[in-house]
Amino acid sequence: MSNVLNLVAPSFIGISYLSQALEMKGLLETFGAKFDLPDNFEENEDTFLELLPQLIDQFPLYFTRCGSDVEVESAFFSLISMIQLLSQVDQIEETSKKLSNAIVADTNKERLLLKSKLLSQQFNCYQPSLSSTYVLLVNVLKLVVETGQLRNCSLDIDQISDWMTKWKSDVQEQRVIYRLLHEAFSAVQQGEKAIQALVRLLKLYSENEGVEAKSDAHICVISHIAHPKIFVMDHLLDLHPIRALDGQLSHELLQIFVNGDLNDYIEFYNNNLDFVEKLAVTHEENLRKMRLLTLASMAQDCSEIEFSQLVEKLNLATEELEPFVIEAIGSGLIKGKINEPEGKISISSTINRTFKEPQWLFIMNKLEMWQKNLVIIQESMRKGHFSVPIGGG
């Protein structure tokens, strides 16, 4: 048999593929598996092709009943090595999908970690050339969600979206992946990445479909507001599912976090006490974030802010002021210095809560200046070109 993929995951065993399959058949039989093979089968490729799917079907039985992880693992890889020996690519795709699905379909809750490890490694054997790897990836992600552990595989959202382009996955398939990614990252407590996956998911909905993802959109808005380190949310307003929320309280709240200031929030809170109390984030945390955001807005308009202004606008006690400014600088919202003697802070830069034309113009001006300065440096370097004045080296 030819081996299309043997270069990707080469295997070495001192016996023929048929003997390898027969040995495994013998083992599975001791665990109660039944096989459907003629009594006097011939030792040829056809027998192997008949036996292999049966081995895969019976494998979950062994998985449940065999006590040793190491033995299960080596039997699993034995199957993978046999699958790789198939001559047709679609045969390989079909059987590897079958194996992966068989492992996931097994409802035994023990050994989830082992399952997760095996499937991740199986996935690695095929990426990213075959489109069947989509199914394998879905299964890997399902197990990450179930185990809540990322010990065995590395998930990179950008890389996965590259693969999906290669597999020519349709929108539905992509949604499945991003939803799973969101669940997986939530399960392993990587909030920021979970949110990133959710935003990608929402991007996949067009104007007319926005309504379908309303509940996802709601979760997305609330998790952005609740995340202690995310301050910029204006990009959410462009997403169709979030536009579909227009008129609802969560949309109104998002608007406040994008454009409003502390007073807007307090007004909202007083009008909608019940709504805010039910959110996954407390009123105090919202206040903290709104104070920081209000400071960022103030910093955008002027380069120096007096302490008294802050006290008044942010409703803070004077002794709370310094820790607050330190927090703002520490979280990257503003860059600047506290000028204690004169009672003010000087701002050198700030994040932009909304990003529109003035910001692009600012970038343009800065780039022009930068380029001019570089030309000056280059020129003076040329002029100052140094040659050794006395004799040769």
Next chain:
Amino acid sequence: MAVEGRSVALPVRKVIIHPVVLFNIVDNYERRNDNNKRVIGTLMGRYDKGTVYVTESFAVPHQETEEEVSMDMEYAMRIGELQKKVNTSMYTVGWYSSGIIINEYSSLIHAFYKCQCPTPVHLTVDTQLKEQKMKINTHISSQIGVKNGTEGCIFTPVSHTITGAEADQVSLKFFQGLRGNKKTPNFNDQEQIITSCSEMIAQINIVMGHVKKVLSGEAPSDKELGRQLMEVVQSIPNLDGDTITNMLNSHMQDLLAVEYLTYLTRQQLAISARINQIL
């Protein structure tokens, strides 16, 4: 890790390779004996929560014929120990081989490294350049076969990235510039700055082109991109042209003076050495 590590296999989900390792392998391949088809060696580095960092490597002599393979295990172990003395946080993490083919001999060599570290990584580098790009693969191995049956092993791929420190980039770029040039150019600080300046200017031009398009409405205004650009432009110092010229002039004069004085000292030393010789 290398000593007590025989018992438990650790999960490996990612390998990060330092470019120096790849240089080493290519160099090793270039200097191989004529009758050797491939070269092998030990990879050293560290292991951290499922990620293997490969930062160092050394070649191990070995011979392969049609019938058998032999490698100098004693040598591999001794050099490994010496490396560990130099840097105590470094462990054996696997081995490399030139060429992308993994054969039966590979599984034998891999078995040796399995005694050195729990989950050795096998790095293959296509030094023969069979394709346009130098193919680099990383594998880990697992046992295959059933209980009481024949045992074998399978190499399954793991994902890898090549990452170097920022400072490495400068020299890597320099090396790349040498491609095709037989003569080694002078490594001149000033020229370096001049060329980096022109590269920068060209790149800024590209960015400015895009920003212009955004401003005129030809390109979509991508907020994420904009924020990243904003971060870049905010990190450059706010200086006007005159200040820069002044700064450069004063620093330049200092620099020239220092360069001149070092040159003078060198000459003087050379002269006194000659005089001593004559006397």
